Amino acid sequence: MKIPKVAFFDFTSCEGCQVEIANFDQDLLKLLQVVEVVEFREIMKETCSEPLDIAFIEGSFSREKDRERLQKIRQRANLVVAYGSCAATGGINALKNHKPDYKYKVEVYGADATMPHLETQKALPISAAIPVDLAIPGCPVNRQEFVRLVSDLLHGKAPTIPNYPVCMECKKKENICRYELQDTCLGVVARAGCGALCPSNGIPCEACRGFVDNPNLDSLVELLIKTGMQPAYAMAKARMFTANLVEE
Amino acid sequence: MRLLFLQKEELEPFVSRLIAWQEVVGPKAKKNRFVFDKLESPAELRLDYDTTILPPKKYFFQPQQDLIRFSPEGFTGCIEPKPRIIFGVHPYDIKAISMLDYLFSDGKKDWNYLANRQAATIVGINVHQVFKTAFFESMGASIVTKGYDLFLTDIGEEGFVVEVATDKGEALLAYGHFTQVTPDQAQKRRKILYGQSDRCSQKLFNLPEEVSEKVALSFYHPIWEEMASRCFSCGACNLVCPTCYCFDVQDMWNLDQESGIRFRTWDGCLTEDFAKVTVQGGTENFRQDRSSRYRHRIMRKAVYLNSKLGGPACVGCGRCASACPADLANPVPVLNKIMEG
Amino acid sequence: MNHPYSYADDREEKLITTEGAEREEENIFLPKPARVLQAQPMGRTEKYFRLAFSDGSSMGHQPGQIVEASLFGYGEIPLGIASSPTREGYFDLLIRKAGRVSTALWNLEIGDTMYIRGPLGKGFPVDEFKGHDVLIVAGGIGLCPTRSMIEYIEDRREEFGHFTLFFGARTPKDQLFPNDLARWREEIDWIEYHETVDQGSPEWKGNVGVITTLFAKTSISKGCRVIICGPPIMYKFVIKELKKLGIPDAHIYVDLERRMKCGVGKCGHCQINGLYVCTDGPVFNYARIKNLEEAF
């Protein structure tokens, strides 16, 4: 296998996914023996314009003027991987899609709200701007899954992301279900692949990886209301990471 | 039947010595629930548990189990059993293990399971507290007469009457101080094991044989649709079940991108893609609707496997009922309703 | 109330005591390497492979049986064996590029290694066919598993009565095994061959229409034994025609496809109600499964 050239790019995001990958430690070193990283802001400086085997893109597409930069990356790269929920679905950024932009900017940025780099449109997945070969969800991405999917790509094997809920992984870890503890949890509709990270650490799943293909959202809202949530809040919760998936 | 006696205060030294000798796993507390886990000290052992989140099948048929290791040099199997004592298994779980033993040895033998099973020594215990959703009495699973190596019956303050069932069980005796059982103690044991009924709050109104006959004819019963409308297809009810043994097989490369593993991992027939396949260029899902998947599980517990097992593939442990976030996996109300109608 | 019905009492000898070496030998997940002798693209997305086990052993299968074929790192898929056990020293497989595993297998070339577990399942009960007329109805890639039976009949011609083969493909381009088809069209002494395509092309001179239109081209005897293998939708229509001809259910055999993972009756993926396609099938007597929900 020839050593593939890969590069990492970021758009509207918290860069948490890049940090997650940079923190691979031993695994990253081993992986670096089989790929050549030519661009990665979090761990190196140089940038270049040579052709790439895989371009990894983090963050959502939320400014029209990013389109050109994305198209350039697409031209250079044989495969484009949108990694992290921001890039895969719009992620947490897409929460604002349901609110008038202005009010949020003032709340968050105060007087700086009119700065030009804050001029944004709706937060959309990278696939809204350019064709994407693989979208890896997760906020942040799960390292093991990331390595596995990239490994599949390197071998020319179409990677698969589970289409079953987080509960499957949660039960394999023998966690006590949040609902048994009078808590809530979106694991019943969230797409697995993270190893049920949150319930395994004693907090509810927020479906940061998006939903399975056919989530039973009616049943979810009913269940959340049964735990004592206000209906409107239950709906909002069901939408937190998946604003672009659940239309109003 | 060979019966011995173990005094209450002799339990801890017995378990301590076993721990020093082999890996011992047993029920331990986890917040308000229990789990089978490795014992570091006998004090962790909670023989008064109601039920565990996962059944002991996890020691023979692990949530993820390597099948083959491969590298450019070749490939090898991964049958690597580890001796282990499973201490404090309830009768319904012993019965479920016997079922899996049968299913994994029926036809072609699955040594990936059977070798682990053979390496295990099972110490049974009578049920002290009945789990809230258990109905093992209705499934004929409150008493077992085989499938264990030792069986302890807690007869109260005095201690445990110990039944020695196999050579493997016999081998454990050297680690404890056992005495002859008195007729009175043997009598108490009999009363506890056979004299108690009606402890489970959940009940089937009919015999399993009758249930199986009628459910087999209820393929188009409206109840499937009714129940499944709220189902998340999350598979929790499958994974916690001591008689579920479905799995998926996957391959994965190691970081070196050359070597890797083929492994199996628990799967559940409730999940959407379980019966989905590419046929003749298109995809076909043989159980597309939630209701058909929901029905498949209940049918599989009550009907489909009966001809292989000689009875239903459910032992009434009640785990599925408690694991279901939507509170609809409990077979009891479903089966009772079908029997009524 | 207790119901201590006896569970599996007489079956306990099944839990046995075999030791290490035998266990490895019997490890149901270990495949055997097989070398690719021939590899040839065929149809739009298919590729034909001729293979032989590297240790020189023969497949020793029944026509209609299956194998699990794999490449490490990619995974395993079930495939029908496409050649007859009467042809020794090799076995044939046909791979349709559809998913991850099949694409990786498709890419293999002569001299490469494929990993095979099998033969698995139950094939065509050839003894039930002996002395009778035989009709095989094959649609699309369904020609592949039935080819094992076609070759078997060719090699043991005297054991069977009149032999008719219907083959339907979507378009002429989708026809498989062109060399075989050319031969079958010519050789009329042992095989009566009829073919059709759903959609023709300018060059196509043959029949156009669904496979059931072929029943009008010939007459099928009442005592005929029938094999059907094709896309799920085909079964219903073909069986309807057979009913018109008065052929009893028990003389009809169907070859079914399901999702399979283990191929040895454990993983549950191929289950149709209480039956396992991988061990009870893939060939089923129609009388046995016609009332089974989820079968068709």
Ligand code: SF4
């Ligand atoms: S805690 Fe959440 S993910 Fe885990 S089983 Fe319960 S609902 Fe599912």
Ligand code: SF4
């Ligand atoms: S458990 Fe839920 S919120 Fe947590 S990482 Fe997984 S998908 Fe995201």
Ligand code: SF4
């Ligand atoms: S179906 Fe439910 S009650 Fe029955 S054995 Fe399985 S988990 Fe226990």
Ligand code: SF4
């Ligand atoms: S088919 Fe369903 S009910 Fe049966 S063992 Fe598999 S997962 Fe469990």
Ligand code: SF4
């Ligand atoms: S646990 Fe409940 S919600 Fe989940 S698949 Fe089973 S029945 Fe459906």
Ligand code: FES
């Ligand atoms: S393929 Fe696993 S049971 Fe049939």
